[in-house]
Amino acid sequence: MLRQQSLKSNAIVFVVVAALLFMFSKLALAADQDAEQAWQKIDAGALVVDVRTAEEFQQGHLPNAINIPFEQITTVFADRKIAKDKSVVVYCRSGRRSGIANEALNSAGYTNIYNGGGYQTLKQQHK
Numbered sequence: 001m002l003r004q005q006s007l008k009s010n011a012i013v014f015v016v017v018a019a020l021l022f023m024f025s026k027l028a029l030a031a032d033q034d035a036e037q038a039w040q041k042i043d044a045g046a047l048v049v050d051v052r053t054a055e056e057f058q059q060g061h062l063p064n065a066i067n068i069p070f071e072q073i074t075t076v077f078a079d080r081k082i083a084k085d086k087s088v089v090v091y092c093r094s095g096r097r098s099g100i101a102n103e104a105l106n107s108a109g110y111t112n113i114y115n116g117g118g119y120q121t122l123k124q125q126h127k
Contacts, residue, residue, distance in 0.1 A: 032102065035125035038089050038116035046087035046114070049073070051101045056093065062122060065091075070101040074108045084109050091116035 032038075042048055042062075050061045051070035061067065068076045070092065082088075088110070090098040095117035102115040116122055 032115035033095050033117035035117065035121050038091070038114060038122060039125060041087055041089050041114050042116075044087065046089045047082070048116075049088060049090045049101070050119070051090050051092045051097050052119070060119070060123075062091070062119070062126075070097040070104070073101045074104050077105065077108070077110065082110075085111050087112045087114075089114045089116045091119055091122055093120075094118045 042064075048062055048065040050057050050065045050067045051073060052067070053069055054067055057065075057067035070090075073090075088105070090101045090105075090113060092098040092101075095115060098115045098117065102113050105113045
């Protein structure tokens with residue numbers, strides 16, 4: 001009887017923790033990602049960075065975008081001496097990799113980074 005209660009308690013804890021992790025991962029992914037706001041920043045002169053692979057970039061990208069794979073973003077920004085307050089919009093296929101790039105740049109002290117989300121969404125939103 002006691003073992004059955006322990007198993008039920010463990011199952012409840014597991015479900016609650018799983019639900020919280022899922023909720024927080026969705027919230028993290030949802031950070032920024034408003035295509036209209038991303039385009040306002042781009043139109044105002046933000047640096048546009050596609051953080052997908054070189055192969056994905058070659059298949060299509062936003063006008064004036066540069067390609068820096070997300071794993072290299074902080075190193076390349078430092079090497080290119082990009083100002084820490086430069087307005088930057090990062091994007092990828094879905095918003096996941098650009099979210100990672102956004103976090104990495106924020107952690108490195110960059111203060112004006114915007115996660116534009118997915119390429120197709122941005123492309124469709126462009127006037």
